[in-house]
Amino acid sequence: MxxxxxxxxxxxxxxxxxxxxxxxxxxxxxxxxxxxxxxxxxxxxxxxxxxxxxxxxxxxxxxxxxxxxxxxxxxxxxxxxxxxxxxxHGPLVSGGESLRAALRGDLHTHSEWSDGGSPIEEMARTARDLGHEYVALTDHSPRLKVANGLSAERLRRQLEVVRELNAELAPFRILTGIEVDILEDGSLDQDPELLASLDVVVASVHSKLRMPAADMTPRMVAAIANPLVTVLGHCTGRLVTGGRGTRPESSFEADIVFEACRRFGVAVEINSRPERLDPPRRLLRQAVEQGCVFSIDTDAHAPGQLDWQPYGCARAEECEVPADRVINTLPADELLDRFRERRERRAVRSSAR
The missing domain is CATH 1.10.150.110 (DNA polymerase beta, N-terminal domain-like)
Structure with a gap:
């Protein structure tokens, strides 16, 4: 029939x-x-x-x-x-199943507004169908022109689109966000007032990846100390396979960077993209030992890639990442309250100086 x-x-x-x-x-x-x-x-x-x-x-x-x-x-x-x-197409990888089941969302995704391949709505509906309660839309910031990074004006327009989609897709929720470039001096590539209005700010290094550790370390720490940053994205910037070729890890003093993440409450991203798998296992174990919290994300640029979290979950389990230190196991409201409280604490400390 x-x-x-x-x-x-x-x-x-x-x-x-x-x-x-x-x-x-x-x-x-x-x-x-x-x-x-x-x-x-x-x-x-x-x-x-x-x-x-x-x-x-x-x-x-x-x-x-x-x-x-x-x-x-x-x-x-x-x-x-x-x-x-x-x-x-069975399971992508063995291991990490219980951690994947505990995840409620994904805090690093891209749409066709920057270098992704699909509309926001399609990405959101796919994330919902995979069982997520929320997904953060984190398109690139303006200086990454090769990725069609969002100017402040375009980002404001995107926020209007997200507002309309959230009314349509509720109770599923698109969290507003950005993957903002960490500039050479550690500042962030977007208007601070606009960043302050977002739910999620993933800060990543995309330029001058081969700078000496003596320069890269303070660059990363300055961004991590910024109260607007919530997640440190793919910290080494490495590429281990894929169409873009390979790229070695950036050099930085990991103990200093991870201590900054712990102290300022910034999550270390466990990037699930197969060509990244960042951070490497030795650094992931070090971040666990230093008491960091984590976010297991896909960095998805297309709907099918939203199902790549098992790669990150398997590595997290192998490196003994505790589930209660993975922030995207939290419901959206608890997660956003955590981010808000962190910003408020940092603002109070800054004003007291």
Whole structure:
């Protein structure tokens, strides 16, 4: 019995998600997502007619593979290609399952507003469907032009979009945020008043990654000491695999940086991207020993990558990261209260000097 086009669209999007999760080539992923969008824009009557007369491939963005998926789905079946992918894509990694189950959200994600590949709404709905209660939208700051970083004006417009989506998606919640560049002097690449209005500020080094440790250490500490910062992103900046090649770790005095994180209540990010897996195990263990708190994040730039948290959870478990020191196990309100109290304490200390 034939069903509506919605089932075909959902199966095409699921294929794109699984391919993305499995780190397939971007053009292959986009082909299925583009096909899904073409069908979503098509009147139901025309879709049914084209399935019947075999002319789906005459539509832009619909190739033989996506047409076959759509035809099988429209007939009320699970498309053969989707069934095969579902069978192939089991658990990403062994270990960390209990920690992954405890996570309530993801504090580092990107959308098409900077260098991500999908709209905010699609990222949010995918995070919700994965079982998250919240997701932080942390597109890049302005000086990272290669990533289409957000000017203050664009970020303000984005906040309006997030406000509207939160009204629609409640009780799921998009936390407002940014991945802000740590500049060479340790200052942050965005207007302080605007940063103060955000829920989450992930501070990361993206430039001059090879500067000497004697310069990198105070640069990082200055950012960590800023009361507006909540998470230290991918602290070494390394790349261990992937299309961008490899990159060595930045040099810094880890004991000083992690002590600053502990003292100022900034979470050390456990970045789950397979090409980063940052920090390395030896530094992750050191951060645990020094009493840091953590955030296990995907740094996702596409919907399928939102399911990469198991990589970070497995490494966290291996390095004996206590679940009660992972801040995104907290409900959103408790998490934001924690950030707010930290900012207020820092403001009081600063005014008393």
């Amino acid at each position: 034939a069903v509506t086009a919605t089932e075909a669209i959902d199966q095409l999007r699921r294929i794109a998600f699984l391919l993305e999760r499995g780190r397939a080539e971007t053009p292959r992923v986009r082909a299925f997502r583009r096909a899904a969008q073409t069908l979503a824009d098509l009147p139901e009557e025309e879709f049914a007619r084209r399935v019947g007369d075999g002319t789906l491939t005459e539509l832009p963005g619909i190739g033989p593979s996506s047409a076959k998926v759509a035809t099988e789905a429209y007939a009320g079946e699970t498309a053969g290609y989707l069934a095969r992918l579902e069978g192939e």
